[in-house]
Amino acid sequence: MVTRRTIRSLALAGALTAVAGVAYALRWRRNPSPCPYSQRVWIDLPRPVISRSGLCELLEPQPGERLLELGPGTGYYTGTVAEAVEPTGEVHAVDVQRPMVADLRTRLRERGDDNVVPIHGDGRALPYPDDSFDAAYLVLVLGEIPDPERALAELERVLKPGGRLVVGESLPDPHFVTRETLRERAEEQGFQFENDVGTRGSYFARMTVPPSNGD
Structure with a gap:
């Protein structure tokens, strides 16, 4: 038989768990990682709004x-x-966590994907020369970087003139970056905002590096 005391104890435990979860999310948001x-x-969970097909439609x-x-x-x-990008294109996948890089390398090998280059690296100091890529993307990552402005500056540097950048964000990610904040940060680093798709709480946004003089 469930007593009132048991019900009150369960309710209190649930409330404390919720409070602890909120506190953890707030602490994580204040300390990007x-x-x-x-x-x-x-x-690895499904992402209905920021889907794989949706990314490809905007990134092209x-x-x-x-x-x-x-990331x-x-x-x-x-x-x-x-x-x-097959048969001759390639994707360089840069992650700051070595275990993620090792895991990705194993998964790619098992699937037979041979045009992906997993790299251990920091988004604030990308290991590539200027104008190295035609396009770039990051999903649920920008808010995790301690210096997102520096990461955007690095992305602008390694993209070719006219290069495309797609950023994906979605709640309830504690590091969620709003459209408005993203656009402001990106334009400060030299990107031109083009468009976005999705909802207010889950979206992809596309921007480009302006063509160089004479292009």
């Missing part, structure tokens, strides 16, 4: 292009984009 490898199960990857993915994690989007 990537999703730990130990919690990678969460980044073309056969033969060289693309950059920042691929275990590769939720990587294989789909890599397939779109």
Whole structure:
């Protein structure tokens, strides 16, 4: 028999759990960091609004292009984009966590994807020369970087003139970046905002590097 005391205890326990969860999310938001490898199960869950097909529709990857993915994690989007640039294109997948890079490398090998280059690196100091890529994308990543402005500046640097950048964001990610904040930060780093798709709480946004003089 369930007593009133038991019900009150369960309710209190539930309330404390909720409060603890909110406190953890707020602390995580104040201290940007990537999703730990130990919690990678969460980044493999379906993403209905910021889907793989939705990313490709806005990014428009073309056969033969060289693309950059920042923060691929275990590769939720990587294989789909890599397939779109076949047979001669490639995707460089840069992640700051070595375990994520190793996991992605294993998954790619098992799937037979040979046009993806997993790289351990920091988005604030990308290991590439200027004008290295035709396009780049990052999903649920920008808010996890301690200096997002520096990361955007690096993306602008390694993209060719006219290069495309797609950023995906979605709640309830504690590091969620609003459209307005993203556009302001990106334009400060030299990007031209083009358009976005989705909802207020889950969207993809596309911007480009302005063509150089004479192009």
